[in-house]
Amino acid sequence: MKLDAKALRYMSGDDFRVLTAIEVGSRNHDIVPESLVVQLSHLRGGSVKKHIADLIKRKLIATESSSKYTGFKMVYAGYDYLALKTMSKRGTVASVGNQIGVGKESDIFVVAGDDEKEVVLKLHRLGRQSFRNVKQKRDYFRPNQSPSWMYMSRLSAKKEYAFMRVLHDHGFPVPAPIDQNRHCVVMEFIDAFPLRQIDAVAEPGRLYSLLMDLIVRLAKHGLIHGDFNEFNILLREDGSPVLIDFPQMVSTSHINAEYYFNRDVDCIRTFFKRRFNYESVLYPKFALDVHKEFDLDVQVAASGFTKKDQASLEQFMAENRADDEDGHSSDGDDRLSDDSLSDGGDDKDDNSKDDDDSDSDCSVELDRLGNTIRRHQSPATTTAVLTSTD
Secondary structure: OOOOOHHHHHOOHHHHHHHHHHHHHOOOEOOEEHHHHHHHHOOOHHHHHHHHHHHHHOOOEEEEEOOOOEEEEEOHHHHHHHHHHHHHHHOOOOEEEEEEEEEOOEEEEEEEOOOOOEEEEEEEOOOOOHHHHOOOOOOEOOOOOOOOHHHHHHHHHHHHHHHHHHHHHOOOOOOOEEEEEOOEEEEEOOOOEEHHHOOOOOOHHHHHHHHHHHHHHHHHOOEEOOOOOOOOEEEOOOOOEEEOOOOOOEEOOOOOHHHHHHHHHHHHHHHHHHHHOOOOOOOOOHHHHOOOOOOHHHHHHHOOOOHHHHHHHHHHHHHHHHHHHOOOOOOOOHHHHHHOOOOOOOOHHHHHHHHHHHOOOOOOOOOOOOHHHHHHOOOOOOOEEOOOOO
16 A cells, blocks of 8 residues: 555644544444534534545545444544654654555554664554455444454554564664554665565575574574575675564463464575575474563563553454455455445554644644665655644
């Protein structure tokens, strides 16, 4: 999904009040009625109508009807804007450059903060493929209803940031975490190439050993990456690997820990045999080589991403994977992945960060990005320099 942030410069504080009101209302309503938007935004009804019309025109919210009334839903573009606004107030995102990566469940952009240093913005978009068959028409969430994809994207970003921070603090080769809000993570820009793009290395045996040692080192610290493959490993010019993408990471105490560990090992063995024609009889085994020495999994839980969050994320993903395997269609355009999402729960651990979202001062102060990002851009891509008019 494209991130067109240029419209931020034209949005007022009241626009963000209404957008935030729809976000808050989405915690309990699949379709947020206009009366609730008026109540939560503390604006007059006529003013709210005007701002809603503007938000719909900018495709930040969508109109939806239930059997009782017509209301509004938060879409990913609106969620992007709320996160960008919050991070811009913190100074971690001041302008947005071009898209440098896209995955099944995330989009990655080069951005810059107040210091004009280029960093990476990752937007989690769980369910972009899987949930397109789900389009409900009810107005109020049932007590035991599963959370939404947008809320799961928020948990996924929260998980990645928590793991990245703990790993970075303990000297693992991962990008430095910078900020996180809602479904977005800002991290250090790594000058390296994805392993999947590399056709040959001078010493494949050395790289193979480095990667296997990293898998074992993670496990000795109580963690398993869960998706350790050529797509999630960057290689610097000096040949040293950098590990990215942590939403799949689990604890070695997980019931399926050995399965995930062995799958990570097998992914590397298969890739090296296929790409570099290198095969080794030596490879780590969970039962023999993993002796837990540190409890980074416990530290991650203590940092804010709780076991309850982990369980919710795993259960929700498992349920929707099962739906896909049952043959449900995943065809459709990006609008379906936008307009059937709402924030399905209250994330108490993020309250301190998101309190800014309901402030009366919703202005966005954004500075110009320097030349550092332009070298990453295609001729058709421009940097979005954002300045609020409010």
